[in-house]
Amino acid sequence: MAEPVRPRRVLVRGGRVVEPSGPRRADVLVEDGTIVAVEATIAAPPGATVLDASGCVVGPGLVDLHTHLREPGREDAETVETGARAAALGGYTAVVAMPNTEPATDSAGAVRALQVLGARACVEVAIAGAITVGRAGERLAPFAEMAGLGVRLFTDDGRGVQHAGLMRRALEYARPLGIVLAEHCEDEELAAGGSMHEGAWSSRLGIPGQPAIAEEAMVERDIGLVRLTGAPLHLLHLSCARSVALVRAARAEGLPVTAEATPHHMSLTDAELAGYDPVFKVNPPLRPGADLAAVRAGVLDGTIDAVATDHAPHPPESKEEPFDLAPPGMTGLETAFAVAYGALCCDASTGVPPWLAGSDPAQRRASIAELFAAMSGAPARIAGLDVASGQGGALRPGARAHLCVVDLDARWTVDPAASASRSRNTPFAGRELVGRVRHTVCAGEPVVVDGKAVR
Amino acid sequence: MADQVKVAARSRRGTFVPRATVMDADDVRRALVRIAHEILERNHGSGSLVVVGLQTGGVPLAEHLVALLADIDGADVPLGVLDVAFYRDDIGLRPVLAEEVTRIPVELSGRVVVLVDDVLFTGRTVRAALDALADHGRARSVQLAVMVDRGHRELPIRPDYVGKNLPTRRDEVVEVGAAGVRIGEVVALPGPEGAR
């Protein structure tokens, strides 16, 4: 691994900077990791590294609330180093590493070990801790100890906390610590081991399904517990229409509930399972079109704050097992922006960007600024990375230089073999996507230049 | 007739376009009468005969022949139907499907089998038929009757009774039907549906 070599000055030239009012033509000058100027035309100072952003939008670096880096325990699937590189290629400048490693990140020692690895990675790696020891759902993990090391998000992701009483105590204990619990909503009794969405496709395919109620029931329970305890709660990867409606009502009530959704739950339906390819097996499962529409609508109206990848790498052999035995999960870091852009900003049926012929002008879509808000600003806030390391902020002088430069017109075909991840389990293999990350600048260091990882 | 055309068309993936009639219906009937007499003469009556028509073209001729043998000799000669699809030597090289269920009404051991087909060409169907017959018992002898022998044999097979020897080109098609014997070409239809 090459040592980080951070040029003193970086000039991002020729792009359009993302602003709430719309992209504005501007160059961005970075000095010693900090943005020093955002102006229509900036002359390159001597010795500056110049990144060509012509034809691109320049936004804040993306922040992923939900990344599985698999280290320690499953380094055959991913490591902190390779996962971070995949993140950088996807335009991310920070990721939150989920604690379902082997062993689980449920102690100060485990957090410290990961922080050492994370410090060497090419993007910021924030660590999430487990809610319960060993994610077993029985005893509370030492929140305060981990919080003291900067851990802000706690989750048993991969599983929900099954016992309502335990979850209530977890929220109560967490509240004064200024931390956020994040729930993987899945009632395991109702899910009953199902490996896809329970509905018309599961009935036809003879695959035991998990019904939407398995997610909805826990969303409803947890919202009730937030009402009771007043502690903030983040809901991971919402996938059902009713879940979105429950969160919408909770927000209207003023409860401190935030939510995320994944690009795949906005773009792929359970019909993908018809060929029994375990690459499409994921938890929560792919849902029917009506749920996809509700999830997209949830992002558009702000009910769902963040787009998060749930990047879940698995080695190829594990996805070559029979469908019911294969582990759930999809990689997502490198495709997230393009998929979310297609699902939220482009024509829902044609995938055509709104400014091109053939797109329905009446359709409500996210603006580029809204997309960046959902993929950068909001997740940075939820993970506390806005304050901690200046992630997700507007591009203005004095801000930390976390930048993502994307060519919104670039069409590209997903090639799993070209992925920087150790794993190949992308459901978008062979599909054409629109919108490609050209450069990523993390804390002033260009970590991706012209679509290639620098280190 | 319609059946015959369909079969010809399906097996050759095109439509049969006749150019000339070489035997009319009466010619075919007269040839069958002659063949019936020849069969009786050669076998000294109809005592141990079994007539077996090859699917599909040989079956109507075999039926006709059995009726003639009954008229001439007063004998009730058993009639069988043989589908050789499962014995062909071109399985896997081109689509082969069974046409009709094989029906051999009597044990063939010790019998004289007269195989009947409409057109004798390469001899491969008859080769397959000999193998198929063997699975139904050990016939005393097997004789071959065909309405048309058009030449171009690829195997050492020779008919015992022939309606007409008809010199042909390889690419021509000979069709035996109710209207008689016609010669012509198969014209390919565009697209795979042409075969239907």
Next chain:
Amino acid sequence: MSRPGLLSVADLGRGGIVEVLHLADSFAEVSERAIPKVPALRGKTVATVFFEPSTRTRLSFEAAAKRLSADTMSFAAATSSVTKGESLRDTVETVDALGVDVMVVRHASSGAPAQVARWVDACVVNAGDGQHEHPTQALLDCFTLREALAARAGSPPADDLAGVRIAIVGDVRHSRVARSCVLAFGALGARVTLVGPATLMPPTTQGWGVEVRHDLDEVLPEIDVCYLLRLQSERLREALLPSLGEYSERFGLTRDRARRLDPDLLVMHPGPMIRGLEIASGVADSARSLVTRQVHNGVAVRMAVLFRLLAGGLPSEPTGAGPAADEASPAGSGQGGARHG
């Protein structure tokens, strides 16, 4: 990528099913001979690759292959490297590398044959996968039913089951036989009713073209054929049923129920039967039972399937069954114009 195989009844469509039935007529004749064997598939190799124990189906396929003069290989997971942790893909690629033309696959997981078909060059025939399909069982059921109806009418077997009223009774939710039979019976024009407790019905039958009922006694007078499914005792552990006794009482063809049956009602069962639970012994052995014919006809129908794959070569009717990404409806193809019940 493998050659076309038989993964689902939907792969055949109505035309393909009829073609198989006609071929099976011919092979039934072959099976009656003193030497029930034809040289059709000489030099071809058929491998049975079973990851789930099943003597009956494996023997039936092997008998079919042998009567076609194909060479046979047999792979059984219990005696193989699967128990040593070899992956499904490695296992089937190893068998494929031995040079097989047809791989007959049974697996406890739905969809495993479809996965295998993506990895091997051989044609893949699904011999039963999890709770998905068992297409050759449905084909032999069509053949058997058509044979029985023809015998009763004293006419040659028809090419369809138009208007025949069939009830499929029992654990439809977990039954691969039921899924294949619904497609096959439906494609041939039969009117299918699913009968059983709601916990044993699929989550939805939308688009299946069937009616769902929960009272067997109400349905029995309205049907021509009663097709009973096997009930596995693990359904009790999953709390899908209160007791086997209650199941038998409500959905079994008990002696008592049998006394009230229309004398013409036909009874079928894919086996193995649990006498006294799904079906009373007297019913299973009565003249109305087609159970032995089902087993008997299995060989001829499987010969037809193997022969058609390796020798037929004619493209079957397109059914749109493929795993199309944006396929909106899982209604099951091969049922063209399915009724909604």
